[in-house]
Amino acid sequence: MLSTRRLTWKIGEVAIVDHVSIDLAEGEFLAVIGPNGAGKTSLFNLISGLRRPTDGSVTLAGHDITRLAPHRRARRGLGRTFQSSSVFGSLTVAANVRLAVQARRGGSVRPFPLPRADRDIAERAERVLWRVGLDHRAGTLAGTLAHGEKRKLEIALLLAGEPKVLLLDEPMAGVSAEDVPGLVALIKTLTRDERRSVLMVEHHMDVVLDLADRVAVMHHGALLICDTPDVVMADRTVQEAYLGEKL
Template structure:
């Protein structure tokens, strides 16, 4: 079964078509990466998938169900979790509290004034399990505002996992990171993939990371789908090379 699918997805802003008639599928538990030069429409496509934007035409389907008109909140409840290029955490709460609140939200449990938070032992245990997964247990009592950028990205992923999302949309998770921070987030994403219970769609510019993790790679160019294939086939695709890959390697190896 396909976890995620689009049919002729299009969005126009005035006279500009940012995503142009894009149709693709992501099979259940597959890892698909989306690449393309700046302005290709990658983040706009993510905004359409997660519900931040409504398409001019076309459809978004989740496990065969048309969710095109659904809000971001309703899509999250149905299993689509999305990270952003800019981290989206509660800065003045601790790392543990950020994840604990996400776990509570998923379970529909509201905070009760007369009940101490330690009473929710199973929730706290689940939060710690997720922090262990993203390698943040040692920072559980830190305020999120005091985390390094790469650590905030890991916390954001833990919060997405706490919502029990089946589909993770990761928008440039290494954006803004130092070279030293990248291996840690790469290990987290690889661990999630190896658990084998998530469908992951990744926007990223680091080709070594993409080639290492992806089951398939989709290439966008000027809002259009240029190619969608196995990584080895993408690397051999002359149209992709001329439109994008050569320039990418020049940009990131210079």
């Protein structure tokens, strides 16, 4: 579904992402881990189009998307959440999702209302909110949501774009311990039930081991290993890469 080949991003002579080749199958869950500064977010930036690679390629469903702008990649089914929140805090939860649905449909600001189209958008937004379990929060100002709910809203914004591949950048960041299982369950259904492919950067190893079919480990920009969680956890080079850090 998604592949990178020798994907590289250099700043001067320093390779921030260094010849990374990964393959993500349909319905597969691949977690990307690595010590701080390993290049995980930079890899996501190259895949989502925020940065242009110095070398290498990215293909989505067989099409080379290496030179496509981020919004074009999104149109082709590549969705991304960010470490920092992309939610409009002063709008309601429902309004946030309606905007995302409208953006997906190529909606621009219209000089006159089209009630039918607006109704379609509102219905789609309602379905997405129900899907992530936030329907009861539709009228709440997004800025007042707790962290766990805000993460769910970010996933809702992503789902509004109807992505085939989701890039999740630290979806558990800032989420309180009691909200983690609910969020993990939601993310699990995205792959297991809906056959979406997920690439996730996450520091919480218990979450990674619970969700991931395979784990890719980055170190100094390069891919150390990409294998099943059992194999990765037992690997000596992985343990050495994390020396001095908690795995």
